[in-house]
Amino acid sequence: MPVRTATATWNGPFQGGTGQMTAGSGSFNLSFSAGTRFGEDPGTNPEELIGAAHAGCFSMALAFALGQAGYQPNRIETTARVRIEQVEGGFRITRIELDTQGDVPGIDEQTFRQVAEQAKNGCPVSQALRGVDEVVLSARLAG
Known part of the structure; x- marks a missing residue:
């Protein structure tokens, strides 16, 4: 199996x-900042990328x-909502909600x-994220 890589640089x-x-793979090069991560500034953040990876893997x-x-x-569409909260000693991803149709x-x-x-239980990304306090699934059929 191939090994996947990503690089992050902070300035x-x-x-x-x-x-x-x-x-x-060169498929993305994205900027981020404290404002995109902990505020509402436009742009991405690590939690959004974790959500995308989790939604893709789960689907x-x-x-x-x-x-x-x-x-x-015929089609599966999943949205992941990743919650990061300030806790004693820093920040922690406390909950991921997977909403799939x-x-x-x-x-x-x-x-x-x-x-x-x-x-959800067998998805490799779900397994990697077991340290998250809670992964919640809402599943429904389309139509």
């Missing part, structure tokens, strides 16, 4: 400094799990939710 002090996050894991269960999804012919809502829960 200057925390307040007023800026950073760059770059994918080893693929759900498609795989549905296939294993005999269903072929699937267009899956022939499946009922209960079975879809059961397969989605299995996918």
